[in-house]
Amino acid sequence: MKTALNGHTTPLILSAKNVEVKFNLRGKTLTAVRGASLDLYKGETLAIVGESGCGKSVFTKSFIGMLDKNGYISGGSITYDGEDMAKYTTEQEWLKVRGKKIAMVFQDPMTSLNPVRTIGEQITEVITWHFGTEHEQAKREAIELLKRVGIADAEYRYKQYPNEFSGGMRQRVVIATAIACRPEILICDEPTTALDVTVQAQIIRLIKELQKELDMTVVYITHDLGVVASVADWVGVMYAGQIIEYGTVHEIFKQPAHPYTKALLMSLPQLGVKGNDLYSIKGAPPNLFKKIEGDAFAPRNPEAMEIDFEQEPPRFDITPTHWAKTWLLHPYAEIYRKELDSAEHKRKISATKPEKPFGYKNAEKLLQVKNLSVNFKLGGKEFKAVDSVSFDIYKGETLSLVGESGSGKTTIGRAIMRIYNSNVSGSITYKDENIVEKMSKNETKKLHMEMQMIFQDPMASLNERAKVDYIISEGLYNYHLFDSEADRMHKVEEIMQEVGLPKEFSSRFPHEFSGGQRQRIGIARSLVMNPEFVVADEPISALDVSIRAQVINLLNKLKRERGLTYLFIAHDLSVVRFISDRIAVINKGRIVELAECEELFANPLHPYTKALLSAVPYPDPDVERSKKLLTYDRAMHNYTKDKPLWTEIKEGHFVLANQAEISIYRTEMEK
Amino acid sequence: MEVKTNEAKRPAAALNPLKFRAAIYNNMDSEDIGFSNYSYWKSTLRTFFKNKAVVALVALVTGMIVMSFMYPIFSTVDPNKVSMLPLEWNLRPSAEHWFGTDTLGRDIWARAWYGCRNSFLLGFCIACSDVGFGMIAGALWGYNKKIDPFMIELYNIMTNIPSTVYMVLLAYIMNTSYITLFVSMASRGWIVEARFFRNRILSIRDSEYNIASQCLGTPMRRIATRNIIPHIVSLIIMEAALCIPYSIGSEVFMGFVGVGMPVDAITLGNIVNQGRASFTLHPYQMLLPTVILCTITVAFYVIGNKFADASDPRNHV
Amino acid sequence: MDAQQLKRYIRLIYTKAFRYLGAVLVLCALIGGIYGNRLHFVFASCAAGSGFLCWGWFTHLKRTGFKLVGFGEKTAEQAKTPYIWRIDKQKRLHKPSFMMTNADFDDDLVNATACNENEFSKENIIASRMYARAACGVMLIVISFIVNI
Incomplete structure (x- = not known):
């Protein structure tokens, strides 16, 4: 069977094949998606990674017919529920699917919320629209939903306008609105990019929980590899309107095959050595007005082969679950690939030692x-x-x-x-x-x-x-x-x-x-x-x-x-x-805390620093999945009598704490 | 299982093994994202004139403005010349009087253009006052957070009263004159313009590029000319363009309900009103002024809207 | 209702009253214009004023339980696409700003200038209609006294 061979265990629900999306822009035609293919299986989590302008949002927006008005699907097929949605032309057809079967959460919550209506009314509206529920009943359900997505005091919040909410709260409201119709597929388009790290971690956790509860397929679109490592089962890497590599999250992070994926992983500052240049991808993503010949990444790839400029690489299967589109996997390229591997190995060994920390003794x-x-x-x-x-x-x-x-x-x-x-x-x-x-x-x-x-x-x-x-x-x-x-x-x-x-x-x-x-x-x-x-x-x-x-x-x-x-x-x-000598939180x-860089990472004292450190996504699926999330609440300090002071607890390490906390921190440091 | 070849666009031609070696890397290629030669005004005008109907309307309106200002200079016909001979009253269109004469024997063709000029002037005045006052008030409002409560109250009180209330009441309480008309029409519009411009100026003031200018020590004069005005010129044009047909229409409405201009003033409102009085007997007297009025209103409205669309960078497609 | 809400409630009544007034004044002015006589304007506004007072009174009666046949029955609302699933979220044609209402702005003042029925209960909304109609009636009668013939 097909599913068994692909490593997926659940039935296929949506299949996009060679989707091509074009835009008319300033009298020219721009191809934003150039024949991307993707299969979605029930209950799975897929992450699509790529830079802005690579067409990842456009690609998924085409699943619900929410392309901008100058954009259209010009080729390929999107099969869902036995129908080819790429053939849909009218809004009525799309509205059978959009929001009801496939829902989307956008990066900026304000694009989904009507600024002049209360958030409660907006959720109620969706419920009555889909289920035809009576207003009062729908209102009760909306309040339940608000509670479910973690909004405290939901009855009161129901009557508030979007601008009375913080960014994270707005995103929760949007999630509530999106899941109100119990969709089968939830597409999250950079849902946390505009949010703080601690809020980001909470939102991701919320989406994970909801996914389990409602048995949804979740598609994350993101450029943050840390997020990918923490949520995804499967990863698709997108570049210049095509999915260029696809595999399980471990395969992508441990054995990337496409030069772009490799470069993306290498350029992360988490993996850099202080004082040395970070590995950087040259140039800028390609302009899609231009006709792309061969491998789209080739002009930015110093190690590209001649064939990369001439012919588009086909799909090469590496394992049953992992494939990539690069000529490097062709048998002819074997010698060159070995050369690259050994060069890469040498580079890793020779990566120079970290620079000396900044000398504060004589600093002015x-x-x-x-x-x-x-x-x-x-x-x-x-x-x-x-x-x-x-x-x-x-x-x-x-x-x-x-x-x-x-x-x-x-x-x-x-x-x-x-x-x-x-x-x-x-x-x-x-x-x-x-x-x-x-x-x-x-x-x-x-x-x-x-x-x-x-x-x-x-x-x-x-x-x-x-x-x-x-x-x-x-x-x-x-x-x-x-x-x-x-x-x-x-x-x-x-x-x-x-x-x-x-x-x-x-x-x-x-x-x-x-x-x-x-x-x-x-x-x-x-x-x-x-x-x-x-x-x-x-x-x-x-x-x-x-x-x-x-x-x-x-x-x-x-x-x-x-x-x-x-x-x-x-x-x-x-x-x-990667870049600083000292960090103040x-x-x-x-x-609340100020220390030299390595000292802060080694001995974080203040609970807020600890929470912040735990919330940062790390681009390694193993680390990310075994991580424990710490939360910080201001109420954990008792500052009524014992006022906090800005104290130097160790040379160069300052923390905001009261007497009681200082003694706790001291014992913590001695350990 | 799917095979790899169905993904490739071209049929797998014979591959040359020699091609599988390092290519020469060109830094310039990677850096260039394509020179699109974009300029805001060029794109705005291009988008604006792409529509043929817009080109026709702009030509038509320009023609009408030129005509209404040139006609009074070059024509020898006196639009106020009242004829004592009843024979010359209510004449049908002829070579001498293209659109006939009215109940007092005045030439309708001449009166229409004089009226058109006066109405345009009125429209320009109101557009200038609305947009001008609005912009100044908006700039002050945007730059002074302190006057927020006062302006909000003023805004609430003024905008929740429909403009027709101002017009009808002022016209009935004050005597009919140019000033009354001007006051009743200009008294309300500016506050909404003020909020509109306040929002724009506020967002420009707080935008990062403006803060960057402050960090570089750019003097206020250059901030105004370089950072603020270029970003609101298109808005000013658009707002003014949309104000004109509105003012002309309001004047006609006031004339129609009998509280517009003094009877001896030549405006489109008065001409339409007089045409209406004799409509049952001589319907053609109303034809020309109505056609002019409709053309102006529709044309300006369409032009203003299309310009608004064209000036939005998101529509530069 | 707290002080802020009361303020918004009064603003709602005020807005409604003036909306009625605007529409009626146009009608009165048209009557006055067609007859070519200020007196007719005064008559019309006085009559409309009395009419509005009556309407306000009937609204009050209806609110307290008195029913007139076929008076103000509502038709079912049409299901619209929810905002979140609309493609073009600002679909309306561009309005010149002097014609923009509070709902057309998207700024930090939306709350301070909001005039929104959604936040009040049904009783309050009906009461606001009653007050607005009565106030409009009073204003029309006052206008008919002020205007010189």
């Missing part, structure tokens, strides 16, 4: 933050975004500030950059000068020359109506830092070269670049001022896995060559470990 303090508080007014109420935070930054180090969204980490970065003119109290001393107070024009100028910021979202941080040339030279214009037009052009070209962009790109608009390239433009914009100190506000969190390594390497290179000092703001501990506006 560049920036001192003392009792910094930032208050915001929101809806008439004042709240503390940052609550008396103190830390120092030494010249030449990288200090990372790690915390979840809303913890105030970005606020600290922006307070240092003097973005908020009022409501900042405490002191920030940069080179013996307090920069919180009002400053003269000259002093401000000096500060702008020495301190710069790199932003999180490369899509939002560049002015869309300006050319790259203007964007990079904005700082030069402001302080007239050039002698002549030629000098300015020269400076722009120089900096573009430094961040690895061809200088011809300077006359283009930001639209024409991919995320990683845009981030490099953003880095160039701040570096053209020749700063000493850079606040990097989550510079890589919005980037694809394959691009991250490029940007991390670039930041490290600049640090070495220019002697920069970084305040690196991040939410992902795995990346931070921040929760709800207060820094």
Whole structure:
């Protein structure tokens, strides 16, 4: 039987064959999915991994007929329930399946929720729509559903609007809405990408539980290999509109066959050696306007073979459950494959030792933050975004500030950059000068020359109506830092070269670049001022896995060559470990723990740090499945009498704790 | 079990074993994601003019605007010339009077274009005041969180009253004049525009590229000219374009219900109203002004909508 | 109802009352315009005002249990595609912003300006209709006194 041979034990429910999806864009036709095939079996969990633009979302959206209006299925078949859905043309046909049999959870919960209706009504609406239940009955069921997805005080929450919910709560509501019709297949399109790590872990756990309860097939679409390792039974790797490798999660992580899969796994910062360059995939994903010849990954693969540029590789079966589309598996390529393997082996052995940790003994303090508080007014109420935070930054180090969204980490970065003119109290001393107070024009100028910021979202941080040339030279214009037009052009070209962009790109608009390239433009914009100190506000969190390594390497290179000092703001501990010298963990506006990088990973003390460390997905299915998730609740501290103090518990290791906790931590450290 | 070959697009031709060796790696190829030569305004205009109907409507509207402003300059016919001879009243269309004369013997063709000009002027004034005030108020609102409660209350009070209430009440309580008409039409529109522009300006103000400009020490003047205005120009054009037919329509409505302009003023509203009075006997008198009115309203509405679509980068397909 | 909710409730009544008023004033103005006489406008608004007061009164009666045959019976709602499963979530044509209502905005002010029936109970909604109709009637009668003939 077919199922037995493929290693699947449950019946096949959906079969997509050679699906091709096209889009009409600016008078051209773009092929987003180029003949991708996929089988879904009952009750299984499949993860589709790929970078943005590889067509993974489009591919799955075609299963429920929710393609954008300029997109259409142009070939192949999607068989579900004995019908070929690729032939569906009307909305009525799709509505028999969409939401009822196959449901989807999108990355941004706000695209699924109507902002002007209460969330309860929206779930009730789905229930009455599908089951025809009476309103009152449906309302009761909706409240049950809300409770099921972990929303406390569901009766009260029922009447609230989506904007009164946090991101994680919204995603829970969307999940409740999606499962309201008891679908057979649940497609989760990057369900946790926009969420914090601890929330992400909870949402993933929730989906797992619901999957068991309702016996659903779950398809995860993600770029995060850590998530894949923790949830998937099966993995499909997608690149340039095709599934290029498919297998069980262990096969993909332990014996990847396609060069792209291998590269993706190697470029993870978790596997990097500090002080060395991270393995990085060159370039950017292909533009699908172009006709792709041969293996789509070949132009970015330094080890590609000549045939890769000429012919598209067929599917080669490695084991009954594992196949890949690469010419490397062809018998003719055996010699070359062996060569590559031995080269790879050598590279692994020669991977140099980690660099020496940063010497704090003789370091000079560049920036001192003392009792910094930032208050915001929101809806008439004042709240503390940052609550008396103190830390120092030494010249030449990288200090990372790690915390979840809303913890105030970005606020600290922006307070240092003097973005908020009022409501900042405490002191920030940069080179013996307090920069919180009002400053003269000259002093401000000096500060702008020495301190710069790199932003999180490369899509939002560049002015869309300006050319790259203007964007990079904005700082030069402001302080007239050039002698002549030629000098300015020269400076722009120089900096573009430094961040690895061809200088011809300077006359283009930001639209024409991919995320990683845009981030490099953003880095160039701040570096053209020749700063000493850079606040990097989550510079890589919005980037694809394959691009991250490029940007991390670039930041490290600049640090070495220019002697920069970084305040690196991040939410992902795995990346931070690779690049930082010291790490500060921040929760709800207060820094709870600060230590040197390795010390923090070896001896985390504060329960929040421990929870954060346990929630980080690790790209290894064995590690990930045996992991225990720790949760943190503020109520576990008893701070009514015994107030917490910022204490140095060991040299260089600070923690926020009261007397009772300090003694517990001390005994913990001695063990 | 499925076999590998059914996946490959081409039939497996004879493979050359020599091709299975390392190829030369080109860095530029990997970096280039394809030069799409995108520019916001080019794409906006391209999307806008792709529709043939839009091109025709734009041509038509431009023609009408030119005509209504040129006719009064070059024509020698006095639109207010009242004839004492009853013989010249209510004339049928002829070579001399293309669309006939009205109850007082005034040439309808001439009056229609004079009326059209005045209505356009009124429309432009109202569009300017609505969008202008709205934008200024919106900018202030966006940049001052403190005035939020006040503006929200004002917004709630004003927008929950339909615009017809303002128009009818003001027209009945104040005397009919240009000022009344202007006040009653311009008194409400700006607050909704203000919220609209507030949202845009707020999102631009808080966007990362604007914060980047602040970090680079960009002066306010350049932030306004480089960061804010280029992002809202298309909105201003669109809002103004949609305001014009609305104002012209409102003026006609007011004329129709008898509380518009003073009787001696030549506006489309008055002409339509006079045509209506003699509609039972001389229906052709109403023809020209109504056709002009419908054309303006429909054309501007369609143009405004199409422009709104075209200016949205998501529709640049 | 807490203070915030009461405020929103009053806003709901106010909005409804003015919506009625807007529609009726157009009608009155048309009557006045067709007869070419301000007096007719005053008459029409006075009559409409009285009518609205009556309507408000009947709404009140109905609320307390008095039934008129065939008065305000509801037809079943049509099943619409739930929001989450619509493809084009902003399907409506673009509205010029001066014609946008609160529901057309998607910003942080939606709550502060919301005028939404969903959050109130059925009784409250019917009561709000009654108040709105009565208020509209009063306003129309007042208008008929203010306007000079």
